[in-house]
Amino acid sequence: MSNLVEWFEFQVPGKVICAQQCVDSIGTEMDNIGGSKVLVVTDEGVENAGLTQKVIDGMDSGSAEVVGVFNEVPPNSEIQVVQRCYDKVKEADADCLVSVGGGSVMDTAKATAILMVETGDLLDHQSAVYTPSGPMPPHIAVPTTAGTGSESTFAAVIADHEQEMKLIFQAPEMAPNVAMLDPMLTTTLPPGLTASTGMDALTHCIEALHSEMHEPICDGLALHGIRLITRYLARATADGEDVDARTYMLIAANMGGVAFANAFVGIIHAMAHSLGGHFGTPHGIANSILLPYGMEFNLRYSDEGIPASYRRVAEAIGLDVASDDDDTASRKAIEWLRGLTVEIGLPQRLSEVGVPEDGLEAATSEAMIDGCMFNNPGDPEEEEVLELFKKAY
Numbered sequence: 001m002s003n004l005v006e007w008f009e010f011q012v013p014g015k016v017i018c019a020q021q022c023v024d025s026i027g028t029e030m031d032n033i034g035g036s037k038v039l040v041v042t043d044e045g046v047e048n049a050g051l052t053q054k055v056i057d058g059m060d061s062g063s064a065e066v067v068g069v070f071n072e073v074p075p076n077s078e079i080q081v082v083q084r085c086y087d088k089v090k091e092a093d094a095d096c097l098v099s100v101g102g103g104s105v106m107d108t109a110k111a112t113a114i115l116m117v118e119t120g121d122l123l124d125h126q127s128a129v130y131t132p133s134g135p136m137p138p139h140i141a142v143p144t145t146a147g148t149g150s151e152s153t154f155a156a157v158i159a160d161h162e163q164e165m166k167l168i169f170q171a172p173e174m175a176p177n178v179a180m181l182d183p184m185l186t187t188t189l190p191p192g193l194t195a196s197t198g199m200d201a202l203t204h205c206i207e208a209l210h211s212e213m214h215e216p217i218c219d220g221l222a223l224h225g226i227r228l229i230t231r232y233l234a235r236a237t238a239d240g241e242d243v244d245a246r247t248y249m250l251i252a253a254n255m256g257g258v259a260f261a262n263a264f265v266g267i268i269h270a271m272a273h274s275l276g277g278h279f280g281t282p283h284g285i286a287n288s289i290l291l292p293y294g295m296e297f298n299l300r301y302s303d304e305g306i307p308a309s310y311r312r313v314a315e316a317i318g319l320d321v322a323s324d325d326d327d328t329a330s331r332k333a334i335e336w337l338r339g340l341t342v343e344i345g346l347p348q349r350l351s352e353v354g355v356p357e358d359g360l361e362a363a364t365s366e367a368m369i370d371g372c373m374f375n376n377p378g379d380p381e382e383e384e385v386l387e388l389f390k391k392a393y
């Protein structure tokens, strides 16, 4: 147990329910946590796919009433959207939230909950650790992708276009009270989004494992997340109606979310955030391209036990590495992951996804000050990160 940390904290988020059609009982769950007037937060795509209505129908199982639907959440939510969502809360006189969608939708609801407690301007409450001045409103999150795990994390990422920054609002109280994992709400997600959001989940698991903040509970969650994603992501991508694969992907994304909510993520997310901020590169695609390069890079931190950690990734994938040293086992895992991204049809290089080559230096500067960079092992230098961007280009 040489990897055992001397001291750690692990914060457990809310209740998780997982079953086909579990949203049919969402009204009962809302009764349990004391909400009576519900604002449903969602986006137009999810609404048009009929998923929001399924959840609204499920509210009939309890006594809470749906008093409004806010469907204006864009792919990367922003301060003004949260403000409009809060305006809708006031207009409808809502006292609780149900979010139905991907990470942007769930994060919008989490940030709206801050305004429901504090009122005023969201920017006034931005800090590394937000301390609510009163009880947060009841919130049930229903993810329609298996990726972010935001239904069970403590943070909301909201863009501020005036400052050209992504702001992070964070507090243990921000975790939704209940996460409902219903695979039937993910079967219509197209293959490209299934693949890229699934790779985001896989990156959460691997980065939680190599983070300086990793500890045994998060390691366990991350490793089983890796086991499930490497078995089921290709299946869910090839056949969206494969309900078993969809179920395991939702579970794995949730485990990755809980792992990284506690252990945080590292260099790969720091670089992906920067590409997203500068060039709008979709988060899952940026992570998917950068993951093997970031792992190769981190192999240099053998004093921090990285090759030994990645041997465990290889074992979780199910590779036969019994007779290999840690470095060889790690490289087998990295090559296997590259093969997975080819199999599920994702781009392999940054040059394929609209990132301009002359923008890599600016992206590097931004990545260096991203909070995730500080949890990476070692102390990556600016030139090394630029080199890494170029390798992935």
Ligand SMILES: [Fe+2]
Pocket: 148, 200, 204, 269, 283
């Ligand atoms: Fe992520």
